Amino acid sequence: MTIVRIALCQINPTVGALVGNTDRIIEVLAEAESAGAHLAVFGELALCGYPPEDLVLKRSFVADCEAQLQRLAAAAGSCGAVVGLPTVSADGSLRNTAAICRHGRVEYRYDKQELPTYGPFDEDRWFRPGQVDQPLFDLDGIDLDGIAVGVSVCEDIWIADGPVFRQGQSGARLLVNINASPYHHDKLDHREEMLRERSIAAGAPIVYVNQVGGQDELVFDGGSFVVGDDGELICRFPQFVEHVELVDIDLDGASQKADLIAPPLDDIAEIWHALVMGTRDYVHKNGFSDVVIGLSGGVDSSIVAAIAVDAFGPEHVHGVLMPSRFSSDHSISDAVRLAETLGIDHRTIPIEPGHLALETMLAESFAGRAHDLTEENLQSRIRGITLMALSNKFGWMVLTTGNKSESAVGYSTLYGDTAGAIAVIKDVYKTHIYRLCRWRNSRAGREIIPESVLTKAPSAELRPDQRDDQSLPPYDVLDAILYAYIEGDRTLADLIGEGYDPETVERICRLVDISEYKRRQSPFGLRVSSKSFGKDRRIPMTNRYR
């Protein structure tokens, strides 16, 4: 029996908080050491938070990271801390490094070889790849002879015949892979399956540690785990929470399951938790405590309020009803009912005075012109101003409520309903919104989101008798087309070839294209799909391709 005791340290660092992150790492390391761990494994770039983006181009930033690494090293005893940070190599270029601190010094450094530059990743912008032939780390201890450990960083493990496979071939008996792997829908299964294959091919157990927490649009789900050299799961951490726990791995014996095999969350639960964590971390990490939401009585503002209550508690969530001359009685009563169910502060500010005043101001310019979208946008923008005024006065962050279907086709008013800090559900299609609401109600065993909200026809209520589906196809058809066009990168011609109604497809794709300028000025949305409107999809605003 050769037992290696590893502390998997699934923590939630903050980008740029070098001292704070290092303090936390030292604290966790001390606990791991006193529990007899040989290694305490943290995430990719855990010392500075991931992704630091262009902060790493500041030479002092990288030097400050190195100084914190030395502080960590000074605090390290017999338990080795495996931690990620940006470093400068001998030729002056930057590396994405995993360092091991032990016995008061930095004993080992490994530079990431595979730098993802696709989807939300831009690592070629900052880093140069590490050498192919980097040595293994020699792990010894009071109770251990030298054991060759292969250390790697995130993407390194996704390449079948890549760095981790080669480490296995070079005699690594244990593989440690540190990650900042952002969550998207359906990723977990894929990740675990890939790691099982990799451990079998490399012939060694793999310790996979992933960061947890939100960083701007990205949400990291944690879900760290260990697989044996036979590809069997030894432990799995819960998602969306900080978690530190020891796992003993017998390098000579067959895999043994640890106590902790957290069941994976189902699809919808995963998305809900991602939205809650992403919203909470953005607000808290930026020094805010409270949020404000415009409540229309519709499903989108209702779900955002429910997410906010899960993230902050009802005492930190403020709802504002802003009825206009076109608002229906049911939208007001539904919004009040939601606020009462959630137990949140709410107030009503009718927008008629502002609406009338702006019409008066513009009357001379608009004389003889027909009513059009201008007048609808006016109402939405007065609501935007009102929420921002409350935000400015009370220090509440505004959460916006547009979903992915609307954001895609530009059914929103710039500086109106898009005004705010976070577009909580910007990456969730309307059809998914309903599923999320029903899941939340069912988990609560009662109506969190009123049933009447879920069954009525959606309407923006910006003119008499307006209904969303008057100008758009039903949401199930709309979402299918959008998914193919956006996530699938299909073109108009592809979609018509696949049998969609040409006129509908043409209109929808055109709407997506011409709304790019709106999305550019909208707040970021939490990324829960494999292609969000953000770093994943970089389409020019000036673009004549149809």
Place this chain on the structure above:
Amino acid sequence: MTIVRIALCQINPTVGALVGNTDRIIEVLAEAESAGAHLAVFGELALCGYPPEDLVLKRSFVADCEAQLQRLAAAAGSCGAVVGLPTVSADGSLRNTAAICRHGRVEYRYDKQELPTYGPFDEDRWFRPGQVDQPLFDLDGIDLDGIAVGVSVCEDIWIADGPVFRQGQSGARLLVNINASPYHHDKLDHREEMLRERSIAAGAPIVYVNQVGGQDELVFDGGSFVVGDDGELICRFPQFVEHVELVDIDLDGASQKADLIAPPLDDIAEIWHALVMGTRDYVHKNGFSDVVIGLSGGVDSSIVAAIAVDAFGPEHVHGVLMPSRFSSDHSISDAVRLAETLGIDHRTIPIEPGHLALETMLAESFAGRAHDLTEENLQSRIRGITLMALSNKFGWMVLTTGNKSESAVGYSTLYGDTAGAIAVIKDVYKTHIYRLCRWRNSRAGREIIPESVLTKAPSAELRPDQRDDQSLPPYDVLDAILYAYIEGDRTLADLIGEGYDPETVERICRLVDISEYKRRQSPFGLRVSSKSFGKDRRIPMTNRYR
């Protein structure tokens, strides 16, 4: 004597307009052919426009580019068209290719080897590099024996011992480099000096063709040129205009200057032209003709109006004065004078009705609270709504007027003065704004921007007796600190070490950091510096590094 006749085709393609761009290329090629040219040289990715960004990830987009290339080839006779487009290589990966179409077919393809992934560039995201050992192109003709031509794309020529140098060593007698090289302040000198060195090292003349025109935040200045194998300038095209002209190059003789050596523009003139072209191209390429600007009587709105008049003519520019209860008489009279000097349509819409109505709406919520920034933002946002309403009703694009100094420290109101389509001067520091105004007045030989605007103390006039420099250091000090922090990537500690007042530096750097969320939701600005707030500077919003 071996005379090669080259048509340098400095054209202005539109991203995604595959058919339109190809039509234009065919038209120019036909003229070059009838004038006896051997080669007509267009820019990098000229067929689809640069940069197409994630459009190239749509397989149909790349296939459509190939189809247009074949159409171009079918139209090509004895004059070879050198043109850039994205292509799919045998292994399925994408390449940034220069193709040569001649005699009815695609005779040659070269794949770019050096893919820039820094600053505003992300080419590693889309393309794989071409092979190192690609053959030269064999140029023959009625009057020419085979001549080895080295074709390269943009970045390829910036590497001293890179692809172009190797082409020279392999016997290339002529080097053709196609570009989409975005303008920034001071770039031209650097570019020409580098190319002179390269031609001497490679021992062959270089034909350098650059795209011209605006594409979202990027502005391409053209300025195509030819240098002999002795590094002497043979011709230089004017900047910021489409231009096509033939140049005869004697491959056996000494360099001879052509008639056309356009003098380079001076620093300030260059920036002015870049702003005019960038504004015009964004508006026109997106199908708009007219713009609207809020005129405050201040220097920023005045210069933006003057740029707009140069871009569109006075008949397409609309000014709106929106005085509040705090507006001074001189700000109104200065704005009227500017509008009259420029000869533009202007109207006055006092914001008092909206201002009062919003105060009334918020009175209950704000009871017992002191006045603060909230009330200032309210005014700015009512102006934003007003301009957007005019924009919606009349189809005018809103130009915003914030400069780089303000954008840096966040002295702006989100959804207020930042509301609009283009932030024309977002990349120009306040100290430069004054220089630009004086240059424009001096070029006109009269006051375009009234002298009173240039001499009064800047004020946002959002409360009584407000002055910009009450809360900020004088603009020359502010701009020096901002330049070091932003363009120079210095940290707070660096700047204090260099002798700046610690308290001032600390405050300014902190303002820059905490304003990132505002810049994210502001409209794009035209890039005229080497580091704009856009693709050049990717700083996380959640960022605790100070």
